[in-house]
Amino acid sequence: MKHQLFVNVPLARLSQALDMFPALGVGAEIYTPAPALPQSDDLSALMPLVERMRDLQLPCTMHGPFIDLSPGGFDPQVVDATRLRFQQALKLAKELHPRVVVFHSGYDRWKYALNMSMWLENSRRFWEPLVDEAEKVDTYIAVENIFETSPIGLKMLMDAIGSPRFGCCFDIGHWNLFGTVDLNEWLSLLGERIFSFHLHDNRGSFDDHLVPGDGLIDFAAFKKEVSTLKIEPRAYTFEPHNPADVTRGVTWFRESYGL
Numbered sequence: 001m002k003h004q005l006f007v008n009v010p011l012a013r014l015s016q017a018l019d020m021f022p023a024l025g026v027g028a029e030i031y032t033p034a035p036a037l038p039q040s041d042d043l044s045a046l047m048p049l050v051e052r053m054r055d056l057q058l059p060c061t062m063h064g065p066f067i068d069l070s071p072g073g074f075d076p077q078v079v080d081a082t083r084l085r086f087q088q089a090l091k092l093a094k095e096l097h098p099r100v101v102v103f104h105s106g107y108d109r110w111k112y113a114l115n116m117s118m119w120l121e122n123s124r125r126f127w128e129p130l131v132d133e134a135e136k137v138d139t140y141i142a143v144e145n146i147f148e149t150s151p152i153g154l155k156m157l158m159d160a161i162g163s164p165r166f167g168c169c170f171d172i173g174h175w176n177l178f179g180t181v182d183l184n185e186w187l188s189l190l191g192e193r194i195f196s197f198h199l200h201d202n203r204g205s206f207d208d209h210l211v212p213g214d215g216l217i218d219f220a221a222f223k224k225e226v227s228t229l230k231i232e233p234r235a236y237t238f239e240p241h242n243p244a245d246v247t248r249g250v251t252w253f254r255e256s257y258g259l
Helices: 011-018 044-056 076-096 116-136 152-161 172-178 183-193 219-228 243-257
Strands: 005-010 027-031 060-063 101-104 141-144 166-171 194-199 235-238
Touching: 005 011, 005 060, 005 243, 011 027, 011 044, 027 235, 044 076, 060 076, 076 101, 076 116, 116 141, 116 152, 116 166, 141 194, 152 166, 152 183, 166 172, 166 183, 172 194, 183 194, 183 219, 219 243, 235 243
Parallel strands: 005 027, 005 235, 027 060, 060 101, 101 141, 141 166, 166 194, 194 235
Antiparallel strands: none
């Protein structure tokens, strides 16, 4: 698969992005927060955007909802709400045909009192039917590192699910903030299970989502590790939080990565 750069954009701003992204030569990672998703099976309100993307032949990935959600949670009602929201995202994926759909793991070592085994079993039960749904819509699920200090929990989850459709998204900004395992070890452990890279910079104290080079992350070292380990993700995604950074960030990736 040819590597291409994707740029994260909330669903509410997708229309404006479609005026911009084709000229930049980038695909869209469409972020679908829960309030933006249809509250029923009726996707008609979103079909004009879907049709426009088809006309533009714009490739995409998706980023599912995550705020207040917990796929490995202990409260059944919270888990049910999470499942509903993820299923709604996958329903939209059926129309958009994304290369990958990114979701958050929901794991926080303090919230779960370091009890990873309980979280893992809850997560396994949660993800297995969703992986089946992803296969039906011909896409891939990638679980993103957020507060994880090491990749061990994600690896255990990948092993427990055991599906070629279920992998992970490595977010280098989150690794820089929370990771205690060095880059080589993290990437080596997950290897071919990395379906997607989320790339943005920070200064080590806040999730700034800066253009690479504006923070402290060594992207040259990252590029070297990915090449050495021969990791072939389905998507490289730039995640700016400031729309004004899009063009400058895309230029950086063109010059630094050739994407």
